[in-house]
Amino acid sequence: MSKGKGVFKLAAVIGYSGSVLRLFAEAWESLRKEGYGIELRAVTPRSTIDWEEFISYAQGADALLFYGSSSFERIDELSKGKPDRIVVSFGEGGIEGNVHPSAALEAERYYKFGGIRNLKNLILFLGKLAGWDFRPAPPEPIPWQGIYHPQLGVFASREEYEKVYPLKARVGLLFYRSQWENGDTATVDLLVHKLEGEKIGVVPVFSYSMSDPRLGIPGNEEALKLLEGCDLILNLQSFTLLRGDLTPLEKLDVPILQGIKEYYKSEEEWRADPQGISPMSQVMSVAQPEISGTIEPILISAKVEVSEPRIKGNYALQMPIGDRADLIVRRIKGWLTLQRKPIPQRRITFVLHNAPCKSVEATVGRGYGLDTLESLVRVMRAMKEMGYRVEGIPESGEDLVRMILDRKAISEFRWTTTDEIVSKGGVLEFIDAQRYERWFDSLPKSAQKKVIESWGDPPGEAMVYEGKILVTGLNFGNVNVILQPKRGCAGAKCDGKVCKILHDPTLPPPHHWLATYMWIAQNSDLVVHVGTHGALEFLPGKGVGLAQEDFPEISISDKPHLYIYTISNPPEGIIAKRRSYATLIDHLIPTISPSGLYDDLEEIDGLLRQYEDARRTEDDARMKVLERQITDLALKANLIEGEEEFEEIREKLHSRLTLMRETMIPYGLHILGEPPQGDELVDMLVSILRFDGDVPSIRRGIIEVEGGNYDEVLQDPSSGKFLDEVTEKARKLMKLALERGTDGGIIEETLQVRNPGAIEVLRRTVEYGLEVARELEATRREISQLLRGMNGEYIEPGASGSLTRGRVEVLPTGRNFYGVDPWRVPTPAAIEVGQQLAEKLLHRYLHEEGEYPESVGMVLFSMDVFRADGEEVAQILHLLGVKPRWDKGGRARGIEIIPLQKLGRPRIDVTVRLSGIMRDTLPHIWEMIDEAVRAVSCLDEPPEMNYIRKHKLEAMERGLSEREATFRVFAAQPGNYGAGVNYTVEASAWENEEDLR
Numbered sequence: 003m004s005k006g007k008g009v010f011k012l013a014a015v016i017g018y019s020g021s022v023l024r025l026f027a028e029a030w031e032s033l034r035k036e037g038y039g040i041e042l043r044a045v046t047p048r049s050t051i052d053w054e055e056f057i058s059y060a061q062g063a064d065a066l067l068f069y070g071s072s073s074f075e076r077i078d079e080l081s082k083g084k085p086d087r088i089v090v091s092f093g094e095g096g097i098e099g100n101v102h103p104s105a106a107l108e109a110e111r112y113y114k115f116g117g118i119r120n121l122k123n124l125i126l127f128l129g130k131l132a133g134w135d136f137r138p139a140p141p142e143p144i145p146w147q148g149i150y151h152p153q154l155g156v157f158a159s160r161e162e163y164e165k166v167y168p169l170k171a172r173v174g175l176l177f178y179r180s181q182w183e184n185g186d187t188a189t190v191d192l193l194v195h196k197l198e199g200e201k202i203g204v205v206p207v208f209s210y211s212m213s214d215p216r217l218g219i220p221g222n223e224e225a226l227k228l229l230e231g232c233d234l235i236l237n238l239q240s241f242t243l244l245r246g247d248l249t250p251l252e253k254l255d256v257p258i259l260q261g262i263k264e265y266y267k268s269e270e271e272w273r274a275d276p277q278g279i280s281p282m283s284q285v286m287s288v289a290q291p292e293i294s295g296t297i298e299p300i301l302i303s304a305k306v307e308v309s310e311p312r313i314k315g316n317y318a319l320q321m322p323i324g325d326r327a328d329l330i331v332r333r334i335k336g337w338l339t340l341q342r343k344p345i346p347q348r349r350i351t352f353v354l355h356n357a358p359c360k361s362v363e364a365t366v367g368r369g370y371g372l373d374t375l376e377s378l379v380r381v382m383r384a385m386k387e388m389g390y391r392v393e394g395i396p397e398s399g400e401d402l403v404r405m406i407l408d409r410k411a412i413s414e415f416r417w418t419t420t421d422e423i424v425s426k427g428g429v430l431e432f433i434d435a436q437r438y439e440r441w442f443d444s445l446p447k448s449a450q451k452k453v454i455e456s457w458g459d460p461p462g463e464a465m466v467y468e469g470k471i472l473v474t475g476l477n478f479g480n481v482n483v484i485l486q487p488k489r490g491c492a493g494a495k496c497d498g499k500v501c502k503i504l505h506d507p508t509l510p511p512p513h514h515w516l517a518t519y520m521w522i523a524q525n526s527d528l529v530v531h532v533g534t535h536g537a538l539e540f541l542p543g544k545g546v547g548l549a550q551e552d553f554p555e556i557s558i559s560d561k562p563h564l565y566i567y568t569i570s571n572p573p574e575g576i577i578a579k580r581r582s583y584a585t586l587i588d589h590l591i592p593t594i595s596p597s598g599l600y601d602d603l604e605e606i607d608g609l610l611r612q613y614e615d616a617r618r619t620e621d622d623a624r625m626k627v628l629e630r631q632i633t634d635l636a637l638k639a640n641l642i643e644g645e646e647e648f649e650e651i652r653e654k655l656h657s658r659l660t661l662m663r664e665t666m667i668p669y670g671l672h673i674l675g676e677p678p679q680g681d682e683l684v685d686m687l688v689s690i691l692r693f694d695g696d697v698p699s700i701r702r703g704i705i706e707v708e709g710g711n712y713d714e715v716l717q718d719p720s721s722g723k724f725l726d727e728v729t730e731k732a733r734k735l736m737k738l739a740l741e742r743g744t745d746g747g748i749i750e751e752t753l754q755v756r757n758p759g760a761i762e763v764l765r766r767t768v769e770y771g772l773e774v775a776r777e778l779e780a781t782r783r784e785i786s787q788l789l790r791g792m793n794g795e796y797i798e799p800g801a802s803g804s805l806t807r808g809r810v811e812v813l814p815t816g817r818n819f820y821g822v823d824p825w826r827v828p829t830p831a832a833i834e835v836g837q838q839l840a841e842k843l844l845h846r847y848l849h850e851e852g853e854y855p856e857s858v859g860m861v862l863f864s865m866d867v868f869r870a871d872g873e874e875v876a877q878i879l880h881l882l883g884v885k886p887r888w889d890k891g892g893r894a895r896g897i898e899i900i901p902l903q904k905l906g907r908p909r910i911d912v913t914v915r916l917s918g919i920m921r922d923t924l925p926h927i928w929e930m931i932d933e934a935v936r937a938v939s940c941l942d943e944p945p946e947m948n949y950i951r952k953h954k955l956e957a958m959e960r961g962l963s964e965r966e967a968t969f970r971v972f973a974a975q976p977g978n979y980g981a982g983v984n985y986t987v988e989a990s991a992w993e994n995e996e997d998l999r
Contacts, residue, residue, distance in 0.1 A: 017070020369533015375399030695808030703764030709756030828872030836876020
C-alpha cells in the first residue's frame with residue numbers, strides 16, 4: 003500500500019566495511035536530487051555518535067537495515083520499533099527480520115553487489131517493502147574480483163593487465179573488493195608506488211574473500227588464480243584466506259606476508275600503546291590469517307575517522323603508515339633476493355641458542371627436545387647435496403660442538419676471555435667501532451637512547467678486543483654457524499652485578515648483541531634459528547604489531563627468517579612468528595614413555611594395594627598396621643606434610659602416584675628428519691593412544707576385551723600395578739600390529755578374551771594407531787621442508803600442541819604451525835571441565851574452612867588455552883558466575899551472566915596474573931575476563947552473594963575510582979616476559995629469598 007509522498011525514514015547499521023557509508027551518503031544525495039523524499043541515518047557499530055539519539059530515530063523509522071553480527075551490544079534496543087516498521091537483517095544475524103526471506107535475499111544482493119547505483123536501488127527497494135510507491139531497478143552486478151592499478155584502472159584478467167603493464171609482475175597484493183568499491187585504496191596505492199619505485203612489478207587483486215553460492219559470489223579460490231606466477235604475495239585481507247582446503251595456496255607455492263589492518267586504533271594511538279595493536283585486530287588480522295599460512299605480520303594501516311554529515315554518521319578509513327610500508331617493501335626485497343640468487347651463491351646463517359646464566363659452554367645449542375647439533379650437521383649435508391656451497395661439514399653433532407668449544411666461538415664468560423677467543427680462532431669478524439657506530443646511528447633515536455642508558459656509548463664493554471667488537475662463530479663456506487650472543491649481561495665476569503637483566507628484564511640488548519645481528523643481516527640472505535628457543539623474540543618492544551624502535555625488528559632487520567621449533571610449544575612459537583617475523587619449521591617431540599614408580603614410591607604403591615585388599619576383607623588390624631607404614635613412608639618421601647586423616651592421605655597418594663606413574667618422560671632427543679623406529683615407535687604410539695580421544699583408549703579396549711571395567715580401574719587406588727601390566731600388553735599389541743597388521747588375530751593372540759563384543763572397538767583403536775604411525779613416518783620430510791623454506795617457497799600451516807594428549811592433527815611435522823582460533827576459546831568441552839574444577843575448588847575450601855572464599859588468585863598461562871582449550875579460563879569465569887556467549891558460528895562473543903538462583907552460591911572475586919605470552923598472544927581472552935569482572939561488579943545483588951561487588955564498593959569508599967576498583971587482570975608491562983627470577987637463579991646471583999622478590 004502506498005503511503006503517498008511522505009518522507010521515507012530509513013535507519014541502517016553496517017557492521018563490516020564502514021567505508022560503504024560514503025557511498026550510502028552519495029546514493030541518498032543522488033535520490034534527493036531526483037526528488038525522492040527520503041531521510042537516511044547510517045552508522046557502524048563503532049561510530050562515535052549520540053547513540054541514544056540514533057536508537058530513538060531507528061525505533062521510529064519506517065525501515066531498519068541491519069548488516070552485522072550478534073555481538074553488537076545494542077541489538078535489544080534496536081529490535082524495538084513501531085509496529086509497522088520493516089526490518090531487513092543479514093550477515094551473522096542478531097536482529098530478527100520481519101520480511102519474506104526472498105525479500106531479505108534481494109536486499110542482500112543489492113548491498114553486496116555494491117556501487118552507488120545498487121545502493122540507490124537498495125534504498126528504494128526498502129522503501130517499497132515499507133509501502134512507498136518506489137520502483138527500484140533489479141540489482142546490477144559489478145566485478146567480484148579483478149586487478150586494480152591506481153593509474154591504469156581495473157582489469158578482468160592477467161592477460162589484459164600485462165598488455166599495458168610495463169614491469170614483470172613479481173609481487174601480488176590481495177585486498178578486499180569493498181576497499182576498491184568504496185574508494186578505500188590509499189594503502190594499496192602507496193604500496194604499489196613504493197614497490198614500483200624499486201622496479202618490482204605488482205599485481206593488486208581485489209576479491210570478496212569468502213564465496214557465497216546463494217548470490218553467485220566467488221571466493222578467494224578464484225581470485226588467487228589472478229596471482230599465479232607471482233614470486234610473493236602480500237595479503238591485506240583479514241580472517242582466513244580460504245575455508246578448509248589450502249590447495250590453491252599450495253599451488254601458488256610462494257611466501258604470503260601479512261599486512262595488519264588496525265581497525266580500532268589510529269596511528270597515534272598505536273604508537274603510544276606499548277601493547278601494540280588492539281586485541282580484536284590481532285584476532286582478525288594476525289591469528290586467523292596464520293591458519294592459512296601467512297607469515298611476518300606487520301602493521302600497514304590504521305583507522306582514520308571520517309565524518310559523514312549527510313547521513314549524520316561517521317566511519318573509519320584505513321590509512322597507510324609510511325615507515326611500516328617501507329619495512330614491508332624491504333622485507334619483500336629480502337625474499338625476492340633470496341629467490342633470485344643461484345643456490346651456490348646463497349649465504350645462510352644458522353643461530354644456535356644457549357643459556358648464558360647457566361654457563362655459555364655447557365648450554366651450546368640447547369633446544370627443547372631437539373638434538374640441534376646433530377640436526378644442523380644433517381641439514382648442512384642436505385644443503386650440499388642441493389647445491390649450496392657448504393665446506394668442511396663436521397662428521398657429527400659431537401664434532402660440531404667440539405669445534406665450537408675448541409675455537410671458543412662463543413661469548414666471553416667467566417673463564418673465557420676475549421684474548422682466548424681471538425687466539426683460538428673463534429672470531430668470524432672484527433667489527434670496527436666506527437662501522438658499528440654508523441649503523442647504530444641509523445637506528446631510531448629512542449632505541450639508541452635506551453641502549454646507551456643501559457650499556458653506555460658504543461662499542462660498549464662486552465666482547466670488545468682492541469676497540470673492535472668480536473662476532474664469533476664458525477664458517478663453512480657460504481654457511482655460518484653463530485651462537486646467539488648474550489642478551490642481558492656484558493663482560494666475562496659473572497657475579498650477578500654485570501648481569502643487568504637480573505634487575506631490569508625490560509632493558510635492551512647490549513651493543514655486542516646488536517653488532518652480531520647487524521653482521522648477520524649484512525652477511526646473510528636468510529637466517530635460521532635452530533631449536534626452541536632463543537632470546538630474539540622476547541626482546542623489548544610492542545607485543546604484536548611492532549614499531550621500528552622495537553628490538554626484535556631491529557635485530558632481524560629485513561632478512562627472511564626460518565625457525566626450527568618444537569611442535570609441542572605453540573604459545574612461544576607464536577611469539578616467534580609475530581615478534582621476530584619467523585616462518586616456523588616444526589619438528590617432532592622426542593620418543594616418550596611412562597616414567598613409572600621407583601624406590602619408596604613403588605613401595606608405597608605396593609602397601610596401598612595391600613591396604614585395599616585388607617579393606618575388602620575387613621581386616622581392621624591389618625589396615626591399622628598398613629596405615630602407619632604408608633603414612634611414615636609418605637612423610638619420608640615428602641608426599642604429605644604432617645599428620646592428616648588417613649582417608650585424605652589415601653586419596654592424595656592415589657592422585658600423586660597416578661600422576662607420577664602416568665607422567666611421560668623422553669628418552670633421547672629428536673633428530674631433525676628422523677622418525678621413531680622399532681620400540682621407540684611402539685612407545686610413541688602407546689603414549690598417544692593411552693587416553694580416550696578420537697578413538698577409545700587402547701588401555702580401555704584391552705581391559706574391556708578381558709572383561710574388566712576401565713573407568714572403575716582408574717578410580718581404584720590399588721590399580722597402579724595392573725595399569726602398568728595393561729600398558730605392557732598395549733606395547734605388545736602395537737608391536738604385532740606394526741609387523742602384521744590387524745587382520746591376523748593379534749588381539750586374540752595377545753589377550754585373554756572374555757568379552758568378544760569389545761574386540762572390534764579395540765581393533766579400530768589399533769588401526770588408528772597404524773594411521774598415526776604413517777603420519778609419524780612423514781617426519782622424514784622435516785629437513786626437506788626446511789630446504790623449501792630456504793628456497794622461498796610456501797610452508798604449509800598446521801596445528802600445534804601436545805601429541806601425547808591425543809592431538810594427532812599436529813602431524814605431519816615440518817609445517818609452519820599456528821595456535822588456536824581465540825574466538826573459539828574456551829570450547830564447550832573446556833567450559834564443562836572448568837566448571838567442575840571451580841566447583842571442586844569451592845567444595846574443598848568450604849569443607850576445610852566452613853565458608854566460601856571471598857577472593858581467589860590465579861595465574862593464567864597461555865599453555866592453558868593452547869593445550870587445554872581454555873579450561874582454566876572457564877574455571878575463572880565460573881567462579882565469577884558467568885559463561886561465554888557464543889554466536890551462531892560458535893565463536894565466543896562476550897559473556898552471559900549466570901543468575902544467582904541457578905548458580906546456587908556467591909560470586910567469587912578472582913584476581914588473575916597473566917604470563918607475558920598470554921598477555922600478547924591471547925588479548926581477546928583476558929579482555930573477556932575483564933568484561934566479566936566489570937559486569938558482575940555492577941549487578942544489583944547482595945554483597946554477601948557478590949564478593950566482586952562487595953570489594954568494589956569497599957575500594958571506592960577508600961578513594962579508588964570505579965575502574966580502579968575493578969582491576970583484576972594483571973601482567974608484566976608489554977615487552978617484558980618475566981620478572982627475571984629465572985636469570986637470578988641460573989646465575990647463582992642470590993643469597994636469600996629477599997633477593998628473589
